[in-house]
Amino acid sequence: MKRMKMRRFLLVAIFAGSLMTSCSEDMDDVIDDDVLVERENVEIEDFIYRGMDEIYLYKPDIPELADDYFDSEDDYYDFLVSWDTPEDLFDEGLVAPQDRFSYITDDYIELENSFSGISETTGVDYRLYLFSNSDDIFGVVRYIVPGSNAEGTAIKRGDLFTEINGETLNRNNYRSLLSSPSVTFTLAEINDNAVSNTGEEVTIATSEVTENPVLIQNVIETDGLKIGYLMYNSFVADFDQQLNDAFAYFASENIDHLVLDLRYNGGGRVSSATALASMITGSYTGEIFAKQQWNEDYQNYFLATDPDRLFNYFTDDLPGEIALNQLNLTDLYVIGTSSTASASELVINGLKPYIDVYLIGHTTTGKSQASVTLYDSPNFGPTNANPDHTYAIQPLVYESVNANDIVVPYDGIDPDVESYESLSDLGVLGDPSEPMLAAAINAITGNTSEAQAMTRQREFNYQEFKERASLQPNYKRMYIDELPSLRLDQ
Template structure:
């Protein structure tokens, strides 16, 4: 009985313990259900730069068919399109990596369109030194040689001149890895050198140069009439197609006309292009007897081309004209020479509007080229802004981004398209570092060769020797307008 009594007590104790534990147990905590906050709605206005670039390229880009995302039906709804914009936050990367084809070397964007506009007007931050950069064979070291010095520049006030070489900047040897950084400085000191028998040697002389804001260079570098044994021949060294100087260009032709020249040597050896309108003016100054006839025929992307053919077919044609556009109703009459032949000096730096001048004139007059093969750039671009019609007026005041895409290519009146490999010379001769000569002097090798053809004399100029140096670049390659051909007024496309 005692045994059973003890078991009963233990059982009661166990039940009492369980009851006590149950009464004091903590209630289970259940986390409240938190609804996720909805993602903020994306809007086109949040990505104005990307949006305007996309819309402009969708309308005007020459190579639109080669960029899948530019197809009109690529985005099925606005949210998808806006999400696409949001995924490309860096405008520079968005433009170059997404909107421009890999084969396109010339379309670009700027984050400062005021600087770009100044460049188109011939205004830049410059010391006036115009040079080529050359690489030593089998080496990463490079040197520069002076092509010419722009008048009224800081370089023109120094001892440096055409034909001088430089190997160091601020005492540092130029290489393919550092030249861009060294030449980008506003102030630097050049160590001068000379070349003899393909050997470059430093002279011990130095020149300090300073870049100045707002430097203006007149592209009409030399305009003179040569009188050679009674034959009057015009010589024009023209270094950029800048419409702001069309008046000065026209004045040069007025002087040629007054001098009674019978032939013209047009020196475009360093001319990388510029304004299409100025190229039309120049071809009209050289001729004059073809006023109103077709100079070039434009080819846009398929949609733009179809629109212009239907709505404004005349806008696809560039024609010889008789007046210079001055921006006012009082347009200036062009001084035309009515020539039937032309001799053009060109090199591997001759591009764009320079090539248009050659190709455009060939159906009408005999055009001979002297020098080396040109660049082969036969597409035009334009500046497009963030506005309702992509024009400069009413551009978005919150940023200064603009794009400069290629918008059309062209053929001449005989439907000849410029070769992408460049225009080959009829009479080949390369500039010789050891004998650059004086620009505009009849003995300068390239000018002398052109004069030989005009005068029918036996050439005393020796053919180019193979280069012992590799041409790497030139001073103009640092300019935003380098080898660009552009149109100022873009015809509107209504979609």
């Protein structure tokens, strides 16, 4: 029995109910040897399977997603019910080993908020590190989110913390402690590569914050050059206008070069990445910024029905025919780190066939795939989503390559000038003396000896662990605006 026919039969059997029970019960009664057996509710599991079966990039690598894998509806049901939770089915049963970024959530409202830059946070952005040979953790404050409860408190960039709410941070408790409604940071300092508490405490309540990803924009004048500096922390379409306004400022200042600081930018919406790349250049409207490579079924479907769907093109406007402010630059200097991922890497890779792109910092994450949100609805869109639950899945659906068919390496993009943030001296973001920005400026001006002197080495006593964004559902994700015209087994 073909799986599509079998799956439709299962849905009718479970959700209509052969005994004409209420459709809200989501169960079927099956008679076997005169014993009445109630089937378990697999409504969510069925949605997850159907979504992955429909559009997952790595579908060919999952045997259970093969068209002839199940012989009957009972085999299919037995597979779905064999998993303890929907998360187990998704993470352990349907996600390929090479997939580091597909995601499931039981609260798609939180996911949607994260795509708009909305989160419950103290406003303290941090990176966590593991102590050597220990499960204990300490954090380093990277910046304070403007407009958050942390703004104006005693905590600032460069501060360290080892305890939250009186408990020492470790691998097992960091998530729950840092997600508390009220967070008390026990501050620490680093001296001679040793971390110790100062005894100072700062308590901050969380609140819902909408974070503008355009954190800093300024112009630095040095050696007769005007260098624009933009710190951009997430590709959030709701703030595309603010991004465009930043480029209006750079255009009015007639800058010669641009330093794009993506050191903390884990990615976001593809359309925003395309717009940013188009603002930087301005000379390639209508040319290919990126190519999409879907699974075989969808690739062939788009080639037959809408081949233009497989390309992202440089543009000269935002939705609503809002003209982009474009700089027509021929080079770009990007500050990147291990936190730099997905849409950030898309910008770097997509621009390389057209202009000179230099990476200052260290190797990026290495994520070239885009995802899309699937809801439990007839066409997997948000309209008419099943009201009985708020599960959604965010599977990888295509891999992106640039106009020269080059993909972002799985191990990340290596820097042209290697530099690390020093935990003992992070510097002031946007200040020309901040070490990573100074390295970028020196690369622009050709002061190679000074650039080398400003290069900071990694402090090997501590291992990078997690960062604030890793507690959010859109962490290191590159996603498309909306579902494509689905094939739905046509």
